Amino acid sequence: MSEKKTNRLKTVGLVVIITFLGKVLGLVRDMLLGHHFATGRESTAFLTASQIPRNFFDAVFASAISSSFIPIFNEILEKQGKDEAFKLTRSFFTLMGLLTLALSGIGIAFAPQLTTLFAEGFDAETASLCTRLLCILFPTVFFKGIAFSIVGVLQSLGEFNVPAALSIVSNGIIIIYYLFFCDRFGIYGLAVAFLIGWAMQALMQIPSLHRFGFRYAPSLWHPGIRSIFALMLPVMVSTWIQPINQAVSTRFGSYLFEGAGVSAINYANSIFTVVAGILVLSITNVIFPEMSRLSTLNKIQELQELVRSSLRNVLFLLLPMTVGMMLLATPLIQLLYEHGVWDDFSTRITSRALIFLSVGMIGYGVQNVLVRVFYAEKNGKAPLITGIVSILLNLVLCIVLSPVLDVGGLALASALSTTVSALLLLLFMIKRNKGMFDLAFWGALARMVCCTAIMGVIVAVVKAVCISLLPETVIGRCVLLAVCAVAGIVSYFGAALLFRLEELSLVRGIIARFVGK
Numbered sequence: 001m002s003e004k005k006t007n008r009l010k011t012v013g014l015v016v017i018i019t020f021l022g023k024v025l026g027l028v029r030d031m032l033l034g035h036h037f038a039t040g041r042e043s044t045a046f047l048t049a050s051q052i053p054r055n056f057f058d059a060v061f062a063s064a065i066s067s068s069f070i071p072i073f074n075e076i077l078e079k080q081g082k083d084e085a086f087k088l089t090r091s092f093f094t095l096m097g098l099l100t101l102a103l104s105g106i107g108i109a110f111a112p113q114l115t116t117l118f119a120e121g122f123d124a125e126t127a128s129l130c131t132r133l134l135c136i137l138f139p140t141v142f143f144k145g146i147a148f149s150i151v152g153v154l155q156s157l158g159e160f161n162v163p164a165a166l167s168i169v170s171n172g173i174i175i176i177y178y179l180f181f182c183d184r185f186g187i188y189g190l191a192v193a194f195l196i197g198w199a200m201q202a203l204m205q206i207p208s209l210h211r212f213g214f215r216y217a218p219s220l221w222h223p224g225i226r227s228i229f230a231l232m233l234p235v236m237v238s239t240w241i242q243p244i245n246q247a248v249s250t251r252f253g254s255y256l257f258e259g260a261g262v263s264a265i266n267y268a269n270s271i272f273t274v275v276a277g278i279l280v281l282s283i284t285n286v287i288f289p290e291m292s293r294l295s296t297l298n299k300i301q302e303l304q305e306l307v308r309s310s311l312r313n314v315l316f317l318l319l320p321m322t323v324g325m326m327l328l329a330t331p332l333i334q335l336l337y338e339h340g341v342w343d344d345f346s347t348r349i350t351s352r353a354l355i356f357l358s359v360g361m362i363g364y365g366v367q368n369v370l371v372r373v374f375y376a377e378k379n380g381k382a383p384l385i386t387g388i389v390s391i392l393l394n395l396v397l398c399i400v401l402s403p404v405l406d407v408g409g410l411a412l413a414s415a416l417s418t419t420v421s422a423l424l425l426l427l428f429m430i431k432r433n434k435g436m437f438d439l440a441f442w443g444a445l446a447r448m449v450c451c452t453a454i455m456g457v458i459v460a461v462v463k464a465v466c467i468s469l470l471p472e473t474v475i476g477r478c479v480l481l482a483v484c485a486v487a488g489i490v491s492y493f494g495a496a497l498l499f500r501l502e503e504l505s506l507v508r509g510i511i512a513r514f515v516g517k
Helices: 003-037 041-080 082-109 111-118 124-137 140-156 166-180 182-203 206-211 223-238 241-253 257-296 300-337 344-376 381-405 407-432 439-469 474-498 504-515
Strands: none
Touching: 003 041, 003 166, 003 182, 003 257, 003 300, 041 082, 041 111, 041 124, 041 140, 041 182, 041 223, 041 241, 041 257, 041 344, 082 111, 082 124, 082 140, 082 223, 111 124, 111 241, 124 182, 140 182, 140 206, 166 182, 241 257, 241 381, 241 407, 257 300, 257 344, 257 407, 300 344, 300 439, 300 474, 344 381, 344 407, 381 407, 439 474, 474 504
């Protein structure tokens, strides 16, 4: 294994650990939300109000930062040096701040209309609460814009640890609020805590930026801004998949179970993001600046090797997690959320959503890797096409499946549309790079599927035995999940060892980082 690949695996390993801590705190945050508010009116209104500004930010600005700014920044950094790249950064920060402030003001002014647009099925009281919370939460768009912009610069300069740790700080602030202030200030105080958390995500990165020599000064224009906007439009549509699909799910979910469908989808999506997001985002956040650099330098063979190895690592980790999540969704929901005001009804609808959402885990991983390849090459056509197809497919599937499977139908619609998008991106990639995915790649994938099948059978048997022997208590559920997890890990990695899968090196790198070796 090359030294460069070894260093990359070590970086991924450390980022995985930091991201894992942040995601665990995020899960604790959501557990406390479920403990205090379950799937009732307040949680439904809050989750919807927090989702609306996030969707607008993801649809409009996330593409400008992650998919348009970073490639142009890296190109200028490689060809013209850090000083010129920082000039572009000052202009981009200024424009991003002004645009996100404007969007925040518009969102507050039209909060009632946005609530109706996203959640028409809410009753009057829930809609009114959602509107008031939305006015508090919309300024998060400004802080997200600043935070994500700094993340793009730091990752391009090789700093991954501080960006990975952002959620640890913000989630920590919110958890402190739940523990000490929630009973006094309620759901409105929670919205303020979320706002403070996002502000801290922006502020805590400034010292790292200063260490690289960056100093901010207002600047409205740089020639690179034109290139960013030229790349941004097709990229923007392709990044609409997740926010628009979430918005569609929220709108349909507002008609289910007196609005509780919204909460169920959000709680399930939080767990899905913890499991899939830790690994996928840790890998893609590390490789994307490297992809942009290799594309700028026209090192095609190295770029193709990076894509192949990244996809294999993602598939190696997500295949068993998909099966495990589907098998253990109900006991996992029971253990995490079934306390406080949370009841069996909330468990049923949330676990149903999680099972069907897990169907799309592989597609989620593949899509996140491949779409970054196209962005790194400054090619937005393929993501644009797949984005439009995915959005339309999700809408049709929600209409067809929600009357039959309720929240499960909404989750399945999202999973299938994401998977179709990933398959289309894969076809575009194969068409453009005919020799990119060789027999070794497909052979490794086939062996991963065999390992996953072996693991699935073993975990299903172990689960059935545990259910018959263990009581339905917190301790019983802990033991069930622990025994099934151990059985799954041992059987999968044991099979991977027998099949000689080289992706085991990624796991060894993560473990080595975890134990400090």
